[in-house]
Amino acid sequence: MDPNNTPDETRAAVNPVAATLDLLGDRLTLALLGHAFVSGTTRFTRWLELTGAPPSVLTDRLNSLAEAGVLERSPQSAGSDRHDYLLTELGNATWPILVCIWGWQREWTPEGAWQPDLVHTACGHRGPATIRCGACGTAVTGADTDIEMDAEAIWTVTSGARRRSSRGPARGAAGADMQFNAVMEAIGDRWSGAITGLALAGTRRFGRFRSALDISPTTLTDRLARLCAVEILERPAGSEREYRLTPRGRALFGVFVFLIRWSMQAFPQVPGPLQVLHRDCGNLLRPELQCRGCDGPVNRESARIESIVPRPHA
Ligand SMILES: [Zn+2]
Ligand SMILES: [Zn+2]
Incomplete structure (x- = not known):
């Protein structure tokens, strides 16, 4: 890190959680990863069939994932200029x-x-699965944790243009995983993801969202309204410009603790803007998945994902 950077420049340059949302907070990107996990997809043509995304947008997302070290290109045969895209350790x-x-x-x-x-x-x-604390083994929800937020951190994500251009066509042509749904409103949109993350960390007031996010008031108002429409956020009666998570919004805790965890793996040298502490044991939360049936650990070795059932045509 350049010691001559002003603190402002340093903060704006490296916010691992915002950078993670910038990469993964995109419905097509999440769909591509989902198909890689569920059906072992490694090929452009197969993802194209499965998602119905425009080829140029799909290329863009695969390139972003390769640049970020989530996928790696491997020639389909010796001397071929076609590539498979394989999950790396960071991808897994x-x-x-x-x-x-x-x-x-x-x-x-x-x-x-x-x-x-x-x-x-x-x-x-x-x-x-349930979330448990890796340090003490107890099941945790958001209510069992304290989230410390760096009040100075600035959250910057890629703005609308690139996404918007992909959104209409992708939604119209696509399979079930590309259609509108609430979680994609909260996670599959970079700004909404950052807003939901800040809300989980206790942010409530419009002005506070505005100062933490490098966002225009119009975009912020739009995203807050969308998050209210899908009942992730609500406006408490009688409050001026205040928002709080609904129960289904608070249930996104697991998604976010694993996003934060992943941001620490992807940016190991950079202190993150959010620290999630397990209140009972006092440790930084290292989240693990736990089976609700037998309390055993759930990971790729001990669990499988059953294929997406095609949605019947109406
Ligand atoms: Zn603990
Ligand atoms: Zn089990």
């Missing part, structure tokens, strides 16, 4: 984020039944 580390997203969708949305199902192979239990 996004697995619990996807598992939490699917689990949330199954529990909190009407379309949840169409999302991939988690099966704990060890005991046969089927369904979403």
Whole structure:
């Protein structure tokens, strides 16, 4: 890090959680990773079929994931200029984020039944996992943690243009995973992801969101309204420009703790803007997935994801 940087420049340059949302907080990117995990997809043509995304947008997302070290290109045959895109170790580390997203969708949305199902192979239990503290082994929810936020941190994510251009066509042509749904409103949009993260960390007032985010008031108002429309946030009666998480918004805790965890793996040298502490044991929360059937650990070795069931055509 350049010691001549002013603190402002340093902060703006490296906010690992914002950078993580910038990369992963995108519905197509999450869909690509989902297909890699669920059906072992490694090829451009297969992702194209599965998502219905415009080819140029798909190329852009695969390039971003390769640049970030989440996927690596491997020639399909010797001398071929076609590539497979394989998950790296960092790519595989996004697995619990996807598992939490699917689990949330199954529990909190009407379309949840169409999302991939988690099966704990060890005991046969089927369904979403619990989050536990890796230090003390106790199950945790957001209510068991304290989130310390660097009040000076600035959250900058890529603004609308790139996303907007991909959004209409992708939604129209796409399969089930590209259609509108609440979790994608909260996570699959970079700004909304940052807002939801700040809300989980205790931010409530419009002015506070505004000062933490490098965002225009119009965009902030738009995203807050969208998060209220999908019942992630609500406005307490009688409050002026104040927002709080609904129960389904608070249930996104698991998704965010694994996003924060992943940001620490992706940016190991950079202190993050959020510290999640497990109040009972006092440790920094190292989240783990735990089976609700047998309390055993849930990971890629001990669990499988059952394929996305195609949504019947109306
Ligand atoms: Zn603990
Ligand atoms: Zn189990």
